[in-house]
Amino acid sequence: METRIPSLNLPARNGQAVDTGATSAAGMQAILDNLDALVYVSDFDTHDLLYMNDYGRRIWGDIRGRKCWQVLQDGDGPCDFCTNHLLRKPDGLPAGTHVWEFQNQLDKRWYQCRDQAIHWTDGRLVRLEIATDITERKEMELSLKQAHEAAHKASLTDQLTGLNNRRAFFHCGGQLLSQAQRYKTPLALIMMDLDFFKQVNDTHGHEAGDEVLKHIAGLLHGRVRDSDCAARMGGEEFALLLPEADALQAREMAERLLKLILGAEIVYRGHKIPASASFGVTVLADGDQRLEDLMLRADRALYRAKDLGRSQVNVNLPDA
Numbered sequence: 001m002e003t004r005i006p007s008l009n010l011p012a013r014n015g016q017a018v019d020t021g022a023t024s025a026a027g028m029q030a031i032l033d034n035l036d037a038l039v040y041v042s043d044f045d046t047h048d049l050l051y052m053n054d055y056g057r058r059i060w061g062d063i064r065g066r067k068c069w070q071v072l073q074d075g076d077g078p079c080d081f082c083t084n085h086l087l088r089k090p091d092g093l094p095a096g097t098h099v100w101e102f103q104n105q106l107d108k109r110w111y112q113c114r115d116q117a118i119h120w121t122d123g124r125l126v127r128l129e130i131a132t133d134i135t136e137r138k139e140m141e142l143s144l145k146q147a148h149e150a151a152h153k154a155s156l157t158d159q160l161t162g163l164n165n166r167r168a169f170f171h172c173g174g175q176l177l178s179q180a181q182r183y184k185t186p187l188a189l190i191m192m193d194l195d196f197f198k199q200v201n202d203t204h205g206h207e208a209g210d211e212v213l214k215h216i217a218g219l220l221h222g223r224v225r226d227s228d229c230a231a232r233m234g235g236e237e238f239a240l241l242l243p244e245a246d247a248l249q250a251r252e253m254a255e256r257l258l259k260l261i262l263g264a265e266i267v268y269r270g271h272k273i274p275a276s277a278s279f280g281v282t283v284l285a286d287g288d289q290r291l292e293d294l295m296l297r298a299d300r301a302l303y304r305a306k307d308l309g310r311s312q313v314n315v316n317l318p319d320a
């Protein structure tokens with residue numbers, strides 16, 4: 001099927017019509033049909049396709065008696081994203097070239113489209129689009145974006161347990177802190193450290209220790225809400241920030257966690273490994289400027305819990 005260019009009277013860039021003559025029209029036809037890009041022309045008002053080069057017809061088929069949205073899309077009316085209104089100025093004159101990118105829903109490929117209003121052979125203004133396939137570039141951009149996102153996620157995740165790592169804790173913790181300070185809402189911090197964990201490694205091996213850490217992280221993960229921030233701070237130390245929680249609620253949470261840990265069925269290569277933990281709890285005070293202020297108080301409470309015999313919760317309330 002061949003679509004011939006109507007006898008060409010092409011506008012030059014400066015708007016002056018250039019009479020190309022019959023021979024040149026055939027030459028232009030040859031050039032357009034050998035372009036590695038879609039070229040089509042449609043009527044602004046009716047959306048009838050007036051011209052499409054060979055590249056376009058090979059992909060989207062016959063244009064005769066059809067509208068752009070019937071050929072290039074699978075639509076039942078003008079496309080939501082039609083750019084026609086951008087191509088003419090309020091005074092009706094051409095507005096220049098509009099460049100955009102989109103994914104065609106029929107062939108699923110990405111195109112960079114250059115649209116403009118031009119004078120057609122009969123003098124009316126029509127839509128000209130030149131679209132170049134940029135799928136490979138888009139796919140490369142997408143895989144780069146995915147790799148970047150994966151690297152970003154990895155940089156915030158503790159590899160062993162899948163919990164937030166220390167870095168992520170400071171990130172989400174900073175946000176929770178400013179939120180609590182701005183809206184004057186409660187915020188509690190629980191620091192948790194496994195007891196005699198060195199013995200687990202020494203008795204059952206490092207892999208067994210890893211298994212315990214994963215199990216405990218799973219317990220923690222199962223208890224927190226989306227709005228909380230749970231993290232493995234390093235080694236066998238974990239932190240849990242609880243927005244909207246007061247000291248009593250935080251203590252109850254820590255005690256529930258301790259009970260879960262004491263009752264945990266952790267089995268490694270047939271050996272049951274007992275676990276316990278000590279907890280330090282504190283809440284946000286008016287004078288707290290940084291997350292570290294809360295962490296210092298919670299750490300003191302945690303050391304106190306260790307000193308008092310471990311496997312318990314200690315609360316360190318800020319001075320009134």
Ligand SMILES: Nc1nc2c(ncn2[C@@H]2O[C@H](COP(=O)(O)OP(=O)(O)OP(=O)(O)O)[C@@H](O)[C@H]2O)c(=O)[nH]1
Pocket residue numbers: 160193194195196197198199201205206207208209210213234235236306310
């Ligand atoms: N398996 C394993 N062990 C770790 C990891 N990170 C730190 N550890 C070990 O955790 C142990 C921590 O020992 P300590 O700091 O003495 O603490 P503890 O034995 O729990 O004693 P207390 O905290 O005083 O109750 C060390 O043996 C570290 O090697 C890890 O990712 N995997």
